[in-house]
Amino acid sequence: MxxxxxxxxxxxxxxxxxxxxxxxxxxxxxxxxxxxxxxxxxxxxxxxxxxxxxxxxxxxxxxxxxxxxxxxxxxxxxxxxxxxxxxxxxxxxxxxxxxxxxxxxxxxxxxxxxxxxxxxxxxxxxxxxxxxxxxxxxxxxxxxxxxxxxxxxxxxxxxxxxxxxxxxxxxxxxxxxxxxxxxxxxxxxxxxxxxxxxxxxxxxxxxxxxxxxxxxxxxxxxxxxxxxxxxxxxxxxxxxxxFTTSANYLFSDLSPKGTICTINMEDESIEQFGAAKVSDLTWKDIFDADACTSCKRCQDRCPAHGTDKPLSPMKLVRQVGEIAFTNPQGSLIETITEDAIWSCTTCRACQEICPAGIEHVNKILEMRRNLTLMEGSFPGDEVRTAIGNIEVNGNPFGLAYAGRGEWADGLDVKVMERDCDVDILYFVGCYASFDKRNREIARNFIKICTAAGVRVGILGKEEKCCGEPARKLGNEYLYQMSAAENIELLKGYDVKKIVTTCPHCFNTLGRDYRDLGLEIPVEHYTTFISKLMAEQRLTLKPEPFEFTYHDSCYLGRYMDIVAEPRAVLQVAGGRLTEMAKSGYESFCCGAGGGRILAEEKLGRRISVERVKMAEATGAPIVVSNCPFCLTMFEDGIKTGGCEESLKVRDLAEIVAERIIL
Missing domain, CATH: 1.20.950.20 (Transmembrane di-heme cytochromes, Chain C)
Incomplete structure (x- = not known):
């Protein structure tokens, strides 16, 4: 039977x-x-x-x-x-x-x-x-x-x-x-x-x-x-x-990570910029609240929340839903609070770990656009000053255009307005142009290119801030104004490829500028150096050193560049000890989202928290790939009392010291 x-x-x-x-x-x-x-x-x-x-x-x-x-x-x-x-x-x-x-x-x-x-x-x-x-x-x-x-x-x-x-x-x-x-x-x-x-x-x-x-x-x-x-x-x-989480996978954004809606600033019919009410957000932003499982993974990985600031990505998403269901005409800003909105570093750790496909960052950026463009609000007077400097001088420091290319004096680098016959255009960025510590990174990058036989050009005094900090702070108008001028210059010189040492410039030129008409290939210097080594145009003499490596948010989570910098450093003789949070789970330095221009007044310093993670590895060197991160770590090491045990270096410095000519 x-x-x-x-x-x-x-x-x-x-x-x-x-x-x-x-x-x-x-x-x-x-x-x-x-x-x-x-x-x-x-x-x-x-x-x-x-x-x-x-x-x-x-x-x-x-x-x-x-x-x-x-x-x-x-x-x-x-x-x-x-x-x-x-x-x-x-x-x-x-x-x-x-x-x-x-x-x-x-x-x-x-x-x-x-x-x-x-x-x-x-x-x-x-x-x-x-x-x-x-x-x-x-x-x-x-x-x-x-x-x-x-x-x-x-x-x-x-x-x-x-x-x-x-x-x-x-x-x-x-x-x-x-x-x-x-x-x-x-x-x-x-x-x-x-x-x-x-x-x-x-x-x-x-x-x-x-x-x-x-x-x-x-x-x-x-x-x-x-x-x-x-x-x-x-x-x-x-x-x-x-059902809602499953549907949220179907509604996923398959465009490049970190893509932001580009406003048509010439459309005179637009009366509202950014989000003041839930009706200013998209239906997907409201749907996200129903897809949220309140698992708190986003909150656990948020550097702002982890340093006692008034931002919880989980709570923010839930608040959007509560307003939509109970008080549709209510103020998003008043409910979520400006302090929470300005605390975000746009590091994207929340979205990377979210099991429900929720999009946290762009909600915050839309509210920032409302604060900046409609209310004239900024996280502090120092940010207002920096934004004004970008508008007038093309950089947040308020320094003269003429000094933008001074770092390159004596180096084998061409200024495009005088000679544009080059292999790559190095888009230097504001920090590598004006900040003393980051100028050394720019000089080392040129040294690497020269050794590899790469002809490098720069815009010099013609270059302006890429506009990324202004955009992440909500000032879409200033971002587009800066971007339009840079794009016009780049197109005029018939540039073949752009390389930058700044992940923020890399993301902005390589992704955001596409919406405004720039089609030139853009590469970050870590992958550029890796390719030079693979093509045997650049040879290094390995010299042993112990290090830990910091994945900048805009290179790792935003652009999926994690393995290449580590490989370059290991060829240079480095022995890596990873931090507790690394790769796609890397902890932010605290500078993203325009926070590089703002004083950190709430909670503990994110940079000190990250420096402590680096110190805990026992490695004497933390290696960075970003001028913002380098700046934050220099400050974090001093503020955190780690000057005797830890130093921060850039990947370009380590590579340049080991070049075999």
């Missing part, structure tokens, strides 16, 4: 009608709940997020089924993933039962669940159910007993955990009662393929058959209505993320 079991044993096929009726009611309630939320999303501005649909469908499938984004944090990622897979297998098993009992068997006489397949089916469901139950218990202990700092507990947590436990436990108990009546004594060999059900079933051995039948019937309906209740409450509780 084939291994099998009777579907609808004891409850009878008469339950099919009521079962499907209540199922339709539960599904209708679920659909109605989501339908009632859609007008809230529509308060936001239109945005096309169904472009490149095949790619997005593939990304959604991978992210949901493989739980790839959830598993980026191993614990509790594994707990959640195993629970998801376990519950998913149980759902698939339920569908197979439905297909056989209500479709294939009555219509075609086809029994799917029999023989070896039934044994595998039964064993898989029991293991999946046990895994889901154990993982749910682990998640419960973490949330209600371990209580990680910052993980908030709300009513939904109690409801969801209780309901899921009840569904799983009643499922096993119902199975156990059935097995006590039909399998444990009559077919113990088959019962072994339902090991968890068998354990529950042994509890009920010895009960009268009539009592087992009555108990099974009651439990069957209780389990069924719990499952229907689960479906019905999804849109009204945190469970909605089952």
């Amino acid at each position: 084939d291994a099998a079991r009777e579907i609808y044993w004891n409850v009878g096929h008469g339950v099919i009608g009521p079962m499907y009726l209540f199922s339709l009611i539960a599904i209708a309630l679920c659909g109605w709940g989501f339908y009632k939320r859609t007008p809230i999303y529509r308060q936001g501005k239109p945005l096309d997020r169904l472009d490149r649909l095949p790619e997005k469908i593939a990304f959604m499938a991978k992210s949901v089924l493989a739980q790839t984004r959830v598993l980026r944090v191993v614990n509790p990622g594994i707990l959640h993933t195993l629970f998801f897979w376990g519950f998913g297998i149980l759902f698939i098993g339920t569908l197979l039962v439905m297909v056989q009992a209500d479709l294939s068997q009555p219509l075609f006489g086809m029994v799917i669940l029999k023989g070896t397949f039934y044994k595998i089916f039964s064993l898989a469901l029991d293991i999946a159910g046990a895994a889901a139950l154990l993982m749910l218990a682990g998640l419960l202990v973490r949330r209600f007993f371990v209580k990680p700092s910052g993980l908030e507990i709300i009513r939904d947590d109690y409801v969801v955990h209780s309901l899921l436990f009840a569904i799983l436990v009643t499922g096993f108990v119902t199975e156990g009662v059935r097995m006590a009546a039909t399998e444990l004594m009559a077919n113990p060999g088959l019962a072994r393929f339902s090991p968890v059900g068998m354990l529950f079933g042994k509890i009920f051995l010895g009960m009268a058959p009539a009592d087992l039948a009555l108990g099974h019937k009651i439990l069957w309906w209780v389990h069924f209505f719990l499952a229907m209740g689960f479906i019905a409450i999804i849109p009204f509780t945190k469970l909605r993320h089952i």
Whole structure:
């Protein structure tokens, strides 16, 4: 006799009608709940997020089924993933039962669940159910007993955990009662393929058959209505993320990371710049609030929050949702607060780790645009002065144009207005042009290029700030004004390739300027040097040194350049000791988002926090690839009292010292 079991044993096929009726009611309630939320999303501005649909469908499938984004944090990622897979297998098993009992068997006489397949089916469901139950218990202990700092507990947590436990436990108990009546004594060999059900079933051995039948019937309906209740409450509780987070993968932005909407500043019909109300954001910004699982991963990695500043990316997203649902005309700025908005370094750590595909940074930038362009507000008078200097002098220091190329005196470098026959244009940036410490980096880069036979040109006094700090502070007008002048110059000189030592210039010229018409290839000096070495145009003499390496946010997380700088430094003789937070999880230096121009008045200094991480490695040198980071670390080492144990150096300095001519 084939291994099998009777579907609808004891409850009878008469339950099919009521079962499907209540199922339709539960599904209708679920659909109605989501339908009632859609007008809230529509308060936001239109945005096309169904472009490149095949790619997005593939990304959604991978992210949901493989739980790839959830598993980026191993614990509790594994707990959640195993629970998801376990519950998913149980759902698939339920569908197979439905297909056989209500479709294939009555219509075609086809029994799917029999023989070896039934044994595998039964064993898989029991293991999946046990895994889901154990993982749910682990998640419960973490949330209600371990209580990680910052993980908030709300009513939904109690409801969801209780309901899921009840569904799983009643499922096993119902199975156990059935097995006590039909399998444990009559077919113990088959019962072994339902090991968890068998354990529950042994509890009920010895009960009268009539009592087992009555108990099974009651439990069957209780389990069924719990499952229907689960479906019905999804849109009204945190469970909605089952659908909204999955949909958020479909709505992902596949444009280059860090892409910012470029405002048409010549459009005289625009009356509102930036976001003052939720209606000034996009529908996706509001939808993000529903996709958020409040897992606090973004908050844990936020350098502002980690140094006691009033910014929590998780709280900010939730506040956007609360305003959208309860007070659509309310002020975003007043609710979130200016201090929180200005605290962001735009490091993108929040978005990199978010398992729900939420876009935090651009929400903040839109609110900054409103503050700057509509309210004339800045994080401090020193920022107002620096912005004014960029507008008048083309640099935040207020220094004269004429001095911009002085650092290159005596070097083999051409000024484009006099001779533009070059291999690359070196876009120097403000810090390497005017800051004494960073001028040395520029000089070392020219030394490297000269040794490799690369002809370098600079714009000299014609170069202006790329506009990145102004843009990240919300001043889109000044950014576009600076960008337009730089682009006109670059196009006029027929430049073949641009190389920059600043990741902020690299991102701005290589990505943001595309919207304004610049198509010239742009490269960061770390990958440029790596290629020179690979082509054997640049040879180094390895000299051993111990170091730790800082991944600047705008090179690592924004541009995915992580391996190349490390490889160059190791060829130079370096032995690397990684910091606790490195690569894509690197901790910001505190200068991004225009913060390089602002005094850090709230909480602890981010630069000191990062320097302490470097000091903890025991390495005497922290290597940087960014003028902003270098500047912040010089300050952090002094402020943090690390001058005796740690020094900061740039990659170009180390390479230049080891060139074999």
